[in-house]
Amino acid sequence: MPQTQDVLFRALADPTRRAIFERLCRDGDQTVAALTARAGVSQPAVSKHLGVLKQAGLVRDRHAGRQTHYSAQPKALAPLIDWTSQMAGFWQSRFDDLEVLLKRMDQ
Amino acid sequence: MPQTQDVLFRALADPTRRAIFERLCRDGDQTVAALTARAGVSQPAVSKHLGVLKQAGLVRDRHAGRQTHYSAQPKALAPLIDWTSQMAGFWQSRFDDLEVLLKRMDQ
DNA sequence: CTAATCAATAACCATCGAGTTATGGATCGC
DNA sequence: GCGATCCATAACTCGATGGTTATTGATTAG
Numbered sequence: 001m002p003q004t005q006d007v008l009f010r011a012l013a014d015p016t017r018r019a020i021f022e023r024l025c026r027d028g029d030q031t032v033a034a035l036t037a038r039a040g041v042s043q044p045a046v047s048k049h050l051g052v053l054k055q056a057g058l059v060r061d062r063h064a065g066r067q068t069h070y071s072a073q074p075k076a077l078a079p080l081i082d083w084t085s086q087m088a089g090f091w092q093s094r095f096d097d098l099e100v101l102l103k104r105m106d107q
Numbered sequence: 108m109p110q111t112q113d114v115l116f117r118a119l120a121d122p123t124r125r126a127i128f129e130r131l132c133r134d135g136d137q138t139v140a141a142l143t144a145r146a147g148v149s150q151p152a153v154s155k156h157l158g159v160l161k162q163a164g165l166v167r168d169r170h171a172g173r174q175t176h177y178s179a180q181p182k183a184l185a186p187l188i189d190w191t192s193q194m195a196g197f198w199q200s201r202f203d204d205l206e207v208l209l210k211r212m213d214q
Numbered sequence: 215c216t217a218a219t220c221a222a223t224a225a226c227c228a229t230c231g232a233g234t235t236a237t238g239g240a241t242c243g244c
Numbered sequence: 245g246c247g248a249t250c251c252a253t254a255a256c257t258c259g260a261t262g263g264t265t266a267t268t269g270a271t272t273a274g
Contacts, residue, residue: 005125006122009116009119009120009125010120012116012120013116013117013119013120014231014232015113016232016233017232018112018116021194022194022197025194025197025198026197026201027201028201031250031251032250032251032252033249033250033251036251041232041233041234042233042234042235043250043251043252044233044234044235044236044251044252044253044254045232045233045234046251047251047252047253048231048232048233048252048253049232051252065240065241065242065250066240066241066242066249066250066251067241067249067250067251068250068251068252072194072198074194074195074198077191077194077195080187080191081188081191084184084187084188084191087128087129087132087179087181087184088181088184090129090132090133091132091179091181094133094134094135121261121262123262123263124262138220138221139220139221139222140219140220140221143221148262148263148264149263149264149265150220150221150222151221151222151223151224151263151264151265151266152262152263152264153221154221154222154223155222155223155261155262155263156262158222172220172270172271172272173219173220173221173269173270173271173272174219174220174221174271175220175221175222
């Protein structure tokens, strides 16, 4: 899913958005008002950020009366982990190839 | 280093830039011309992307005559890995707390 | 020496995105 | 019911950014 990776990376690229996600990971369930209180931006801005995070699958929302609770969905980070280890893996394997090559040249 | 994370996430947020980095991870050392041939954008655009990746520490450049070779520096991904596992960790620990709490309530 | 190639920079343009204020639609407290 | 509160959406602004073409400096080839 290259599309998924794109959405993920883009969602996490913004510092305000990343801070909101971090907060949800640390402290769990939060209402929009609670998040807004610490976000340093207006409530509509927070709502928009939450929308982006939700599209990326990073958060879930739960409606309770007139307030909406959001919670982190860290499983959504999986593609990011996969991508990262894949990049490291490619590098590693090329390094191994180099090792083999050097060893062969050594004989 | 929250600054570092920011630079990293932003550098990897752009698909063209991520593709360049992926290519360098897969295939190793590449000249700007070689990267441009596959990038789907102009040479100056590629140079700019390489500049951003370099600022993030994700690539290194090596000058050889009139051409510049770039190579991936996957160690620079470390802060990204740290951040990710930290987020997963926070979530996990809260989950553990919940487990404990539930067990206590169970008695 | 001259022409050609490579990559970086300059200058510019268009789009995107993060922020704002204003507003509306639900829901709760009284 | 009525005013207040919570959150989402609309409409807009503005700076950042990704793209382009043009150019220049450096190096190589002939």
